Amino acid sequence: MTGYAWVLEVRPGYEEEYKRRHDEIWPEMLTALRAAGIRNYSIFRHGLTLFGYFETDDLEATKARLARDPDNARWGEWMGPIMRIEIDPATEFPYLLPKQFHMD
Numbered sequence: 001m002t003g004y005a006w007v008l009e010v011r012p013g014y015e016e017e018y019k020r021r022h023d024e025i026w027p028e029m030l031t032a033l034r035a036a037g038i039r040n041y042s043i044f045r046h047g048l049t050l051f052g053y054f055e056t057d058d059l060e061a062t063k064a065r066l067a068r069d070p071d072n073a074r075w076g077e078w079m080g081p082i083m084r085i086e087i088d089p090a091t092e093f094p095y096l097l098p099k100q101f102h103m104d
Contacts, residue, residue: 001039001055005097008050014082015048021079028071036065036072050083063093 010018022043033041041054056062066072088095 001057002059003040003053003055003099004059005099006052006094007097008052008086008094009084010045010048010050011082011084012048015045017082018045018050018079021082026071026075029075032066032069032071032075036062036069038062063091067092 037056037058038054039056041052043050043052045051086095087093
């Protein structure tokens with residue numbers, strides 16, 4: 001299993017709304033994430049900066065599954081106005097961070 005990380009931002013003034021929406025995440029969104037092979041998914045916030053970490057066995061399959069999932073598309077439309085999301089044009093997925101260090 002490989003771990004991946006991303007950094008995104010909450011728009012100013014939407015910090016509590018972002019938290020509320022994730023506290024009440026749609027069950028169908030969790031189903032979509034699991035069906036795409038995502039496990040051990042966490043999101044942390046520092047100020048407006050969001051740091052996400054997830055694990056999957058096959059990143060390309062995960063991205064493809066999410067790209068065609070209608071619940072993921074609805075979630076993205078719902079979250080879009082309260083977030084700044086930079087998409088890597090080469091992958092059409094948020095920029096993933098290169099690992100710099102790992103300690104067992």
